[in-house]
Amino acid sequence: MNAISQLYRRFNNLRGRRVFILPTRFGVLYGGFLILILLAAINYNNSLGHILCFLLASMGQLTIHYTYRNLAKLELVSASSEPCFLGEVIPFTLRFDNPTQYDCYHLNIASKQSNDRSWNPLKNVTGFRYQPHQTRDVLPANQISSHRITVASTQRGLQAIGQIRLSTQFPVGLFDTWTYFTPDCVAVVYPAPAGHLPLPTTIDDGQQDIGAQQQGNDDFAGLQAYREGESAHAIAWKALARDDILRTKQFSSQHSGQIHLSWLATTSLPDTEARLSQLCRWLIDAENQGFEYSLNLPQLDIEKGHGHQHQQRCLTALALYD
């Protein structure tokens, strides 16, 4: 029993993933032309006509294998995403492994776009629910290659990439072959920045003079030993190459002050999404204008700070608010 199941597993490995294949409309047309050729050959008792018809038929048959082979052994290695604001497209990066000896040409990578069903079952399987052909990439033989696809963001929060449909008609376009992947990959969608409320006024706690020197990223102010959590952008690579000590470049910037962005400051807005959008707008403005800012949401407080990482932390908090 064990031997049989092992054999079955080996066969399954050999077969590769589940790949579907159907003739395209040109494949059907090709079949029609073959029938015409056969009729002409029979009618005129034409031997070479028969040969031509049979040759084209077996070439057509062969292209089934060729087309199928494009996808049979492909494997998804990894998928990653970058956050985006609602309304923008989410960039996903998929990495595929083509372990075969053959290059795989003209791969269409599409993600599921809707759940509509059509009365025509053929239409359902040939992927009309997937966004139109996005990329026509080549997967070189024996290599892992990255491919970017974009998916429209639909909702604030976490958005899974969903099902990915890979299809190709190479080499002759008579058959369309496709397969599905469902990568375990989720993107964070920030609320869309919106709202016209003015940025809350700065808090002056008296400890710091306006215009005091603060760490920022405008003007170079010297090097300092690396502390965990500092951005990789700030590392002084040249200095590192010189003496193997990890240091970060320090910049000074003119801070206009601190502001506190609070959930309660947006009570005048009609609903949660609008309030989140307003907060998002403020976060961006505050960062751009060089403020230090803190964020307060119900059940969540983020200490004051600034910089890319801080901004992302705050935006993620907005994205995940429920």
Added chain:
Amino acid sequence: MPSNTALIWLMASLFLAALPHFYYQPSWVSLLFLLMLVWRGLAIRQHWPLPGRHHRTLSMVQWLIALIALGLMMNSYGNLIGRDAGTALLIVMLGLKVVEIRNHRDYYISCFLGYFLVVTNFLYSQSIPTALLMFIVIILMTSCLISLNDVKQTLSKISQLKLASKLLLQAIPLMILLFVLFPRISGPIWGLPQDAHIAQTGISNTMTLGKISELIQSDAVAFRVKFDGEIPANNALYWRGPVLWQTDGTQWHELTLSQQARHSPPVITASNEAVKYTVTLEPHNAHWLFALDLPNLFSKDLTTRLSHDATLLSDNPVKSRVQYQLSSSTDFVMAADNDPHVKAALVLPNGLHPRTRALAEQWRQKANSAESLIQMALNHFNQAPFYYTLTPPALSGDVVDRFLFESRQGFCEHYAASFTTLMRAAGIPTRIVTGYQGGELNPVDNYWVVRQRDAHAWTEVWLAGRGWLRIDPTAAVSRERIDRGMSDILPRTSLAPFLFTQSDQLIDIWQNIKHNWDAVNNAWNRSILAYGPELQKSFLSALGMADPNWQRMAMALLLAFSVILLVTSALLLIPRRETDPIVATYHRFCRRLAKLGLSSRLSYEGPLDFANRAAKAFPEYQLEISQITALYISLRYDKTMSSLSDFKHAVKCFKPKLK
């Protein structure tokens, strides 16, 4: 929108596919097609707009051309169906289509129409060169489809062509299978249009003095014969065709059906052993089948009968190459007692040939028997200054008188016609038999080949008690023609093209090439072109299929197809074996570890990491593992350090067992 390169290649392959048609079709079809290709070519070069919704004027021009073409076509053919008209229509349509290709759909349709154009070529010629040209066209056309799907143009044209050729070559096994096993139906399914078969050259059922001479220039094969036993002597090889009775002085005709007193064959007594042979006749679009004079056993392959004047006839005109088995006796007596048509063999046109009649009258008074009269006539041909020539001077007026008394230069038909006129004038029933005489052996495949230039005309006289006797007046003038055959009569330089006539050796080389080529053609005709329902049955029986019918063929086809499918999928899907011995040996080492239960090497795991993991799992083999890994690494990255055999040996000796 297909790329310009793809378009240009499509046009090139369509041009090649249509090329043979430039010869068969009226010139305006070819011109129109070329014009359309040039239009599209210029449109690509000069960035002209395409006809369509946005450029109504161009569309109008296109429609105008289509209408003109339609008019010309109706003018030339009278209809749009049938082989010639259909092909012309297809070519013109393709030309017009090429001009307006704007998307993938148009491109695909043009490609498929191109495939169809290839078939129409085969309706005109099924020769080996045509087949080769068309295979090239198919490769080109398929590469066009590939380039259309190669959207980013990542493949070079060479690799596209390579891929297309690979597809074609790999498709051949299945093609052969289908060719052999696909149940054949005998066509036509629907009525063939009149023009289905080109006017074939060959002997006709009328003889106008001067007509056969065109055939004599023709090297085309009339038919091929395979003799079962020994080949009879050349002067017995009279291949009987239509028999001509009636004349108006220059033209000779067969007896019409109403003039025939009897339709059944004459009484024939054969007096020597029959010769058995098989004839493969090239199509000539007429009813008669050529047989060695005189056939007595007919083939069952065709519905044949012997006419009242002993010509073998098929019920249907011979429109495609046919094969029939016959047996003939070269020594025979025909209609010895009486023939109701004897009177018809005495008729001469009134008031013509006065000098011939006078000569015949003179002979009749001298001769004491019909035999001696005939001998006198033959002696006359032999002794008077008659010349056998293939290029006689043109004759007009009373052709027979002019020939007998003035020019005296001619070939078989002049002698046959004048002899018949003389005999009829002297009161001896005489008729002309047309056909072929002689032929030559192809030493390559031992087929006896009879060419158009072997066309001949001889006569038969009827004598009471002896029946119809063959008299060949040409033999009286030129014995060599009958004894040695036509190829010896013709000057040797006429047997080879100009370049090969410089020396005898070259002519021999040319003859040799010709014999080989002819044998190849014969094999091609017999095994491939003739493969129809009949041949399929006999071939499959010979292969061991009992009583082949379409159900059995379909079953066999299905089985064989499944086998081919299995083999192709296996070839495509089973991974290739590692060819690098170093990698292969290392894989063996990994497999041995895997047998112990170590999970296999991960795709991101280098050999060192893998060795560490293995050594941790099996500390007892730590030394071997690290040794083998070190050897592998040095072999892969530092070839000078160690030898492959050491590495192989180390892996061979590494036989870990679980303790």
